[in-house]
Amino acid sequence: MRRVRHESAEGFARGDRLILSAEPFDVHVSSVTATRVFIEWPWREIDGESKNRWDGTVGFSRDPDHWDWRNTPWRVEPDPSELSAGETCMLGIPPTEVQVVAIDQYDPPADFGWTPRPTWVLGVCPVSDLSDEEAGYVLYLNSGEPIVIDPA
Template identity: 35%
Template sequence: MFPQVGSEVMVSCEPAPARVVSVGPRYVQLEWPWREVDNSSFFQWDGTFALPYGESQSEWVPYVTEPAVSELAVGDVCTVSIPRTRLHVAHYEKYEPARNLGWSPAPTAGIYVVPEERMDQEEGGCMLYLGGADPILVEPLSE
């Protein structure tokens, strides 16, 4: 069953260790623990993921780190995860074949989720890629 636009879902992702690659005023960049670089891909993904924080108030992702992003320095190892979070589905895409984004395994779906408090913002959410390496669990909530 595909999530319906406008429906609510519970999203989570099990914790994994990640090393901090860089820290700036808006982002902390982590070596992403779940994906492998696909060197055969036209897209040159570098194996990292940037988490917004600080001056990046307009951006949002459901991922959290332990310790908190604001406490991290280059070279630190932290835990990254998505705690069980109730979110709204703003967009859903199914990819047949799997979508080539420069990492392996490639995702088979994408879901754009938005928290309740950001529903009025045009770009208030985050695209999560499903069916690839990231162990994201999306559970539909009955209304």
């Protein structure tokens, strides 16, 4: 897999300011550990032809004050520290202003263990965290995740 950096593509350019959001969805808590809560991710499928193993879940910190929360736009309700395996919770993205810091293309599409396999990736950082080199996250544009991306 080759990762190619672009200055602009798919209607986005580095430096663009965007507003991300996603209506809350009810999702299932697959498992919990002392530090993480694992959510069954409804927008991806396990790729049976992948060389990589993905179990169908995405993990989030159980500590709502953990720095890890600056590396995802998603928010979980109720508080992740209160959740147990088998419960249902809400997962969504409150309106968040971000800046595009990278645009990458995987050629061929990336094999991470799920489908659809990502082709285009936006690296974004919340505007409030732009001075933090560790903050930010990627958005897989063909992921099927119900993320609304609007110009700021």
